[in-house]
Each structure stands twice: as C-alpha cells, then as structure tokens.
Amino acid sequence: NAGVMQNPRHLVRRRGQEARLRCSPMKGHSHVYWYRQLPEEGLKFMVYLQKENIIDESGMPKERFSAEFPKEGPSILRIQQVVRGDSAAYFCASSPPGGSKNIQYFGAGTRLSVL
Amino acid sequence: SQQGEEDPQALSIQEGENATMNCSYKTSINNLQWYRQNSGRGLVHLILIRSNEREKHSGRLRVTLDTSKKSSSLLITASRAADTASYFCATDVPPGANSKLTFGKGITLSVRP
Numbered sequence: 631n632a633g634v635m636q637n638p639r640h641l642v643r644r645r646g647q648e649a650r651l652r653c654s655p656m657k658g659h660s661h662v663y664w665y666r667q668l669p670e671e672g673l674k675f676m677v678y679l680q681k682e683n684i685i686d687e688s689g690m691p692k693e694r695f696s697a698e699f700p701k702e703g704p705s706i707l708r709i710q711q712v713v714r715g716d717s718a719a720y721f722c723a724s725s726p727p728g729g730s731k732n733i734q735y736f737g738a739g740t741r742l743s744v745l
Numbered sequence: 746s747q748q749g750e751e752d753p754q755a756l757s758i759q760e761g762e763n764a765t766m767n768c769s770y771k772t773s774i775n776n777l778q779w780y781r782q783n784s785g786r787g788l789v790h791l792i793l794i795r796s797n798e799r800e801k802h803s804g805r806l807r808v809t810l811d812t813s814k815k816s817s818s819l820l821i822t823a824s825r826a827a828d829t830a831s832y833f834c835a836t837d838v839p840p841g842a843n844s845k846l847t848f849g850k851g852i853t854l855s856v857r858p
C-alpha cells in the first residue's frame with residue numbers, strides 16, 4: 631500500500647510563472663489536506679478537500695492559490711504568478727473517511743523555489 | 746497565531762538519556778497528536794491522545810495530556826541517534842474527525858551517539 635505520493639519533489643519557478651503541485655492520497659483515503667511549511671516553522675494549514683469538493687479553505691491566500699481534487703486523478707495545488715515569498719515546502723496529507731480520530735498521513739513534500 | 750507551542754525549541758541529549766518535550770495550546774481540542782519530521786522529509790505520525798485521556802504509551806514513547814493546563818508532554822525513553830529529528834505537536838478542534846490540524850513550530854531534538 632503506497633503512501634501519499636507527491637510530485638515533483640523539487641520545483642523551481644521564476645517569478646510570474648505558475649506552479650502545479652500534485653498529490654495522490656493513500657489508497658482508500660478520500661480526504662486530502664495541503665499544508666505549507668516555511669524554513670524553521672511548523673506546518674500551516676491551507677486547504678482541506680474531499681473528492682470534487684473543497685471543505686475548508688480557510689488557510690488559502692485569497693489570490694493566486696487554488697486547489698482541486700477531481701473525481702479521477704490526483705489533487706492539485708496551483709499557484710499562479712509565483713513570487714519569492716511562495717518559496718516553501720508544500721505537504722499533502724490524506725486520511726480515511728469517518729471515525730473520531732484524525733490521523734493524517736503525509737507525503738514527502740514538494741519544495742518550491744522561486745527565483 | 747500558533748495553536749500549539751512547543752518547548753524547548755531545541756534539545757540536545759546523549760544517546761540513552763530520556764528526552765522530554767512540551768506543548769501548550771490555546772483552545773479546547775478534540776485530539777492532540779505528536780509527529781516527527783526528519784530533515785527534508787514529510788511528517789510521520791507518532792501518537793495520538795484524545796481529550797478525555799491523560800496518558801498514552803507506545804513503545805519508548807509516553808505522552809501525557811493536561812486539559813486544565815492546556816498542555817501535553819512527549820517523553821522518549823532510552824533515546825537513540827535515530828531519534829534525531831524535529832517533533833511537532835498538532836491539535837484539532839471538535840468535532841475533530843477529518844479536520845485541519847494546527848501545528849506548533851516544533852522542537853529540534855539532537856541525540857549524540
């Protein structure tokens with residue numbers, strides 16, 4: 631049972647370009663979360679999605695950032711017109727549906743560098 | 746602001762010693778979890794304690810929770826060099842299931858061989 635798969639592991643973009651980060655959850659998991667981690671910081675929640683639905687986007691910047699989790703295929707975090715401040719590690723996590731526990735399983739992350 | 750705040754920020758111990766890390770939080774929680782992150786890697790879940798529990802054990806890990814003080818501690822006994830990593834506490838708020846986690850800034854643990 632493969633874990634959460636994120637790609638690419640490293641992404642370099644110039645200012646103004648678009649960044650697309652992909653996340654395939656663990657098999658059987660229908661809940662996906664995106665977090666951002668700045669150097670020497672903890673993870674900050676961005677968005678929580680279920681298939682075809684955004685459940686909580688309270689941590690998403692209002693502009694340039696969007697996320698989707700289509701019926702088929704991976705979840706995508708999209709950053710338009712990247713700026714240097716977007717440089718960070720972006721982690722995806724997934725969890726199974728239901729239950730009272732909230733253990734999330736994390737991918738290895740995508741490290742975005744904006745030049 | 747961070748929900749979870751860990752202390753100390755950094756801890757350096759000798760292999761074989763015990764490591765104690767603390768976490769404080771601000772609002773009522775459903776669960777509190779501890780995760781480990783090795784350098785350049787993703788987070789690995791270590792242990793979860795529910796708000797109605799006071800202590801949990803898992804192997805060399807012992808976690809306590811004091812909801813009156815809004816604090817938790819993680820004890821790693823008989824530490825090993827492989828325990829060197831960053832440790833984060835994470836909380837979720839009721840109803841808990843399938844909701845966002847709020848992380849502290851983390852504690853960097855170095856275990857000297």
